[in-house]
Amino acid sequence: MSDAFKSIEQGLKEAIAHARGGEAVTIHEIDIPDADVQAIRARTGLSQAEFARSIGVKKATLLNWEQRRRAPDGPARVLLALIDKDPSIVQRTLAG
Structure with a gap:
């Protein structure tokens, strides 16, 4: 398996666990200022x-x-x- 596949697979497993109320998932939020x-x-x-x-x-x-x-x-x-x-x-x- 490629690294990309492993990364996608891991992300899907985390998403499924989160949807089932399982382990906490880290959410990254970035504040983006209004643009001129x-x-x-x-x-x-x-x-x-x-x-x-x-x-x-x-x-x-x-x-x-x-x-x-x-x-x-x-x-x-x-x-x-x-x-x-x-x-x-x-x-x-x-x-x-």
């Missing part, structure tokens, strides 16, 4: 269209975030927090 999307994008040096494309959202979505009509949530918040800490993380990580 316009400032984050500006630090990347990308246009709105380029930035939206680089993070996999529509330009209209990005505009709504930048103008604070809507707020990013879930994975988008995490991704923006990462970009806030390291503006070139997406390009560097996904570069072919």
